Amino acid sequence: MEHVDVAVIGGGQSGLATAHALRRQGREPVVLEASAQASGSWPRYYDSLTLFSPVGHSSLPGLPFGGDPDRYPHRDEVVAYLLRYADRLDADIRTGARVREAATADGGFTLTLEDGRRLSTRGVVAASGSFGRPCRPGLPGLEDFAGAVLHAAEYRAPQPFAGQRVVVVGAGNSAVQIAAELAAHARVTLAARHPVRFARQRVLGRDLHRWLKVTGIDVLPVGRFLRTPPTQSVIDDGRYRAAVTAGAPDLRPVFSAIEGTKVTWADGSTEEVDAIVLASGYRPDLDYLRPVGALDPDGRPRHREGVSTTHPGLAYVGLEWQRSLSSNSLRGVGRDAARIAGRLAARLRAH
Ligand SMILES: Cc1cc2nc3c(=O)[nH]c(=O)nc-3n(C[C@H](O)[C@H](O)[C@H](O)COP(=O)(O)OP(=O)(O)OC[C@H]3O[C@@H](n4cnc5c(N)ncnc54)[C@H](O)[C@@H]3O)c2cc1C
Numbered sequence: 354m355e356h357v358d359v360a361v362i363g364g365g366q367s368g369l370a371t372a373h374a375l376r377r378q379g380r381e382p383v384v385l386e387a388s389a390q391a392s393g394s395w396p397r398y399y400d401s402l403t404l405f406s407p408v409g410h411s412s413l414p415g416l417p418f419g420g421d422p423d424r425y426p427h428r429d430e431v432v433a434y435l436l437r438y439a440d441r442l443d444a445d446i447r448t449g450a451r452v453r454e455a456a457t458a459d460g461g462f463t464l465t466l467e468d469g470r471r472l473s474t475r476g477v478v479a480a481s482g483s484f485g486r487p488c489r490p491g492l493p494g495l496e497d498f499a500g501a502v503l504h505a506a507e508y509r510a511p512q513p514f515a516g517q518r519v520v521v522v523g524a525g526n527s528a529v530q531i532a533a534e535l536a537a538h539a540r541v542t543l544a545a546r547h548p549v550r551f552a553r554q555r556v557l558g559r560d561l562h563r564w565l566k567v568t569g570i571d572v573l574p575v576g577r578f579l580r581t582p583p584t585q586s587v588i589d590d591g592r593y594r595a596a597v598t599a600g601a602p603d604l605r606p607v608f609s610a611i612e613g614t615k616v617t618w619a620d621g622s623t624e625e626v627d628a629i630v631l632a633s634g635y636r637p638d639l640d641y642l643r644p645v646g647a648l649d650p651d652g653r654p655r656h657r658e659g660v661s662t663t664h665p666g667l668a669y670v671g672l673e674w675q676r677s678l679s680s681n682s683l684r685g686v687g688r689d690a691a692r693i694a695g696r697l698a699a700r701l702r703a704h
């Protein structure tokens with residue numbers, strides 16, 4: 354069995370920022386990435402996706418994103434940036450290496466990969482994101498729906514839905530963005546279980562993220578007080594609010610029943626629907642940690658600001674609200690990664 358200094362599970366922005374921070378601590382991280390390249394889940398996000406944060410607020414530590422700081426980059430530019438970042442990192446990045454299971458051993462861990470290879474280590478950072486674990490809400494009658502049901506994680510582009518009657522369930526950024534782009538091709542309802550709140554993308558002529566930074570809101574360490582993350586506001590340059598106001602998509606409370614392909618709305622009216630898109634978020638994708646008892650019964654990590662409260666050599670990076678609002682973002686993950694790397698390095702030095 355191979356021994357490695359610290360294993361970082363996941364080669365997306367969280368894993369790469371963690372590897373960068375661990376190198377600065379003099380450690381020798383090995384990044385284990387399931388897919389064929391180290392650019393996280395970004396290549397699998399829907400085709401039209403443009404960052405809600407501008408270039409000036411979208412860099413990881415050690416490498417500027419590059420270009421006009423006020424521009425909002427496309428998904429593919431993020432992929433290219435992360436590949437560049439991985440390329441310049443002085444760390445051992447292994448692609449095609451999916452961790453299947455962790456076990457504890459001699460005060461450290463043994464990791465078994467999907468292909469049967471095994472690694473031992475004294476430090477593990479779980480940075481495997483949440484895209485691999487889409488959350489499917491229990492909605493009345495959904496399991497009996499005879500049309501197409503897909504999660505936003507499986508949605509790519511609006512063209513296959515041309516001419517259809519589509520319901521998008523959700524109230525966050527993905528729900529509104531997907532519903533608005535589908536509405537140019539299909540008849541679309543945005544079915545929300547919570548009120549949809551819009552936040553202006555530019556305030557007093559500057560991007561919202563500048564104000565989150567100068568006010569300190571971005572880094573307020575309130576994450577550990579939040580039992581469930583608050584619903585996000587939809588970041589809007591004006592077009593999404595205008596689309597909803599114009600009724601394309603139209604906004605309604607979520608349906609109360611489904612029979613076959615017939616949906617019953619809260620006001621008692623019914624209609625036939627072709628497809629339901631669930632834009633209902635994600636949960637941390639950490640199943641490989643179940644055997645060591647690091648998770649609660651819902652599969653959420655037991656941690657405090659990313660440091661495991663069950664295993665001292667285990668930590669997390671990239672959790673939503675891990676420490677603050679910016680934890681699960683390009684602009685903020687580097688800060689959390691640096692803290693976690695410092696803590697882990699200190700522990701490894703002491704033991
Ligand atoms: C639709 C969408 C839009 C977003 N837009 C923005 C935005 O505009 N700006 C912003 O800052 N943030 C945005 N985010 C939030 C966040 O920045 C991204 O979700 C980002 O991809 C999270 O990076 P990550 O590295 O934590 O996780 P991921 O990008 O999901 O990377 C995790 C990696 O771990 C790998 N992995 C998983 N399990 C294993 C395993 N068992 N073994 C080995 N490898 C494994 C996966 O293959 C993947 O490459 C967005 C998120 C979504 C879903």
